[in-house]
Amino acid sequence: MMAWALTGVECASALERLLRERAITVRERDTARLHLDVIESRWTEIADLHLVRPRARRLLRSYPLAAADSLQLAAALEGCHDRPQDMPFATLDRRLAAAATREGFPTIG
Numbered sequence: 330m331m332a333w334a335l336t337g338v339e340c341a342s343a344l345e346r347l348l349r350e351r352a353i354t355v356r357e358r359d360t361a362r363l364h365l366d367v368i369e370s371r372w373t374e375i376a377d378l379h380l381v382r383p384r385a386r387r388l389l390r391s392y393p394l395a396a397a398d399s400l401q402l403a404a405a406l407e408g409c410h411d412r413p414q415d416m417p418f419a420t421l422d423r424r425l426a427a428a429a430t431r432e433g434f435p436t437i438g
Contacts, residue, residue, distance in 0.1 A: 330368075331416075333404035334376035337369045339397060375404035392428035402429055 344361050347353045353361070375381065384403035388394060394402070402418075402425065409416040418434035420426050426436045 330372040331375055331405065331408040332369075332372045333381070333401045334374045335397070336372075336374075336401065337365065339401075340365050373408070375408045377407065380407050388428065388432075392431070393424055394428055398422060398425045398428075401425065402432065405429070405434065406432065 341362070344353070344358050344365075348355065348358045381400060381403045384406055385396070385399040388399040388402055389396070392399075401420075405416070405418055406413065413429075413433035414435070416434065417437050418426075418429040419437040420429065421438045426438060429436050
């Protein structure tokens with residue numbers, strides 16, 4: 330499994346937002362953080378901003394994505410060496426899934 334270098338930060342942000350909104354409890358947040366720590370220890374991080382940034386900019390010109398989402402997708406493209414058909418892309422975001430599909434990824438979510 331591969332992930333953009335800042336994916337863990339995005340996940341932590343989402344958990345804290347859910348806690349502030351009282352959509353989850355402190356215990357649920359803490360359990361999710363533990364699961365995130367395990368997953369993070371197993372994934373390969375794509376951290377080369379020099380390679381990811383130009384791809385992200387191209388994606389922003391092509392699709393209605395947020396900056397963070399364009400970086401996620403650009404990192405995935407870098408990680409699969411431009412063979413997206415060989416690597417499923419997991420997301421629950423509809424816009425990101427649509428862009429990933431158009432880039433050739435099979436999507437999960």
